[in-house]
Every structure is written in C-alpha cells, then in structure tokens.
Amino acid sequence: MYRKYFVWSFDDGLEQDKRIVEILKKYNMGATFNLNSGLYGEKTWEGRIGNLGMREVPYDTFDSHKRHLLKYAPHFRIPEDEVKKVYEGFEIASHTLTHQNLKKCSGEEMKRQIIDDVNNLEQLFGQKITGFAYPYGMSSEACIPVLKEAGIRYARTVGKNTDFRFPEDPYHLPMTCWHISRNVFKELERFNSAKAEEDDLLFLMFAHGYEFDFNTKESNWNKLDKICRSVAEHSDIICCSTADAFAAHKGGKA
Numbered sequence: 001m002y003r004k005y006f007v008w009s010f011d012d013g014l015e016q017d018k019r020i021v022e023i024l025k026k027y028n029m030g031a032t033f034n035l036n037s038g039l040y041g042e043k044t045w046e047g048r049i050g051n052l053g054m055r056e057v058p059y060d061t062f063d064s065h066k067r068h069l070l071k072y073a074p075h076f077r078i079p080e081d082e083v084k085k086v087y088e089g090f091e092i093a094s095h096t097l098t099h100q101n102l103k104k105c106s107g108e109e110m111k112r113q114i115i116d117d118v119n120n121l122e123q124l125f126g127q128k129i130t131g132f133a134y135p136y137g138m139s140s141e142a143c144i145p146v147l148k149e150a151g152i153r154y155a156r157t158v159g160k161n162t163d164f165r166f167p168e169d170p171y172h173l174p175m176t177c178w179h180i181s182r183n184v185f186k187e188l189e190r191f192n193s194a195k196a197e198e199d200d201l202l203f204l205m206f207a208h209g210y211e212f213d214f215n216t217k218e219s220n221w222n223k224l225d226k227i228c229r230s231v232a233e234h235s236d237i238i239c240c241s242t243a244d245a246f247a248a249h250k251g252g253k254a
C-alpha cells in the first residue's frame, strides 16, 4: 500500500520558529528546519512590498523611527544556546554555514559551506544530518558530490512541482507550494482527495518564519494554523519531517 506524506520545510532558524513549533506540536506534526550554523543569533530586518522580500538591512543600521517605503519584518535568528531546545524532536537540515549562494562560491568555499555546516549541526544537535536546502534555491551540479560526501540524501530547491510525486533526483527536490500562495487551500484540497494508488505521494510546503509576521491576507499566523489543521484532520496523511518521508518512501519500495 502506498502512502501520502505532508512535510513542512522552514528556512533560516528564526525567532518566529518558536511560535511555529508550538503550532506544529498542537497538531502533532513533524517538520524540517534548515539552519545556518555560522549565523546563530544574527539580526537583520527584511524589507518587503506586499508579500515579496526586497532587501535585507543589518540590525544596527535600521532606524525604526524613520518613515520607510518598504515594510519591515524582523529576521532574527535564534541564538546558539537556545536552538537545541527549541527544535527538539524536529529534523534539522543544513542551509550552508553562512547562507551563501553556492553558484557564486569557489570550489573550496562551497565545500566549507556544506561540510563545516553539516559537521557543526551534527555536533550540536547530536543527530545525523541528511537534509539540505540551497540558499536562495540556487543549486549547482558541482555541489552534488560534496553533498553526498557530507552524508546528505536530499537537497531542496525553491522550484515548484505540483504533481505530488517524489522527485526522481532527490538532490533537486522542489516544493509543492509556498504557504503564501493564493492557491494553497486548493492545492491542499487536491492533495487531500488524491489517492496514492501507484506510488507514495509527497506535499512539501515551504516557508520562512518571518513571513507570518507580515500579517497580510496571504501571510499570517492564522493561515499557518489553518493549513496545519486542514492537513492534520486527514488521518491518511502522514505529517513528518522530509528525512522521515524519504526514508519511509524508500523503505516502502524495497
């Protein structure tokens, strides 16, 4: 029998993740958090127009009393001495050491960004790191042997694939939906009614915690709660981490 998996993939290790974790626990859902081990505690402000991030401003140079053209949301990362406790019970995946566009890195730097991050995360969290998310969604073929060498089994892009199939190539794992999408509940409904008749099905939802603070029609905390509720009420959908979905999918096939 084939199964249906729903996974959340949250990037950057932000303060808002603490509130996300509470909501996930309420609905007994697993999730994957993609962290940068070289940036714990870093604070910036994310400027946006509507739901679109436009620029990141360092904390020290931001003047909250000035009038701004953009709206700003806090992009504050959780400090190193808190992360282990915050994410207990969830999958931690690598998002590079310092959030670099790997396409722009030298070979040496790319290796450092991946291998050092995986090692740091494994040491701090005491779990095997098998997942990865490309910063800015920027994947490159040169990364793949390095990811494999570091023990990574899947790597998430920000490409989109809405057919609910597990990817042929796990090192180019697309999302199914960004939570901000206007179609999110339609897509979920399509997944809820889909039958896993020929193969396992996967729905991967992508988000950054700071986006829920936008408090816009399409990006707010109520919507997060509503998404979780609408998935959790379907007992045939397994809500787990990305690594667990991949492991079970492989296991089921063997």
Ligand SMILES: [Zn+2]
Pocket (backbone or CB within 6 Å): 011, 012, 095, 099, 135, 136
């Ligand atoms: Zn990121």
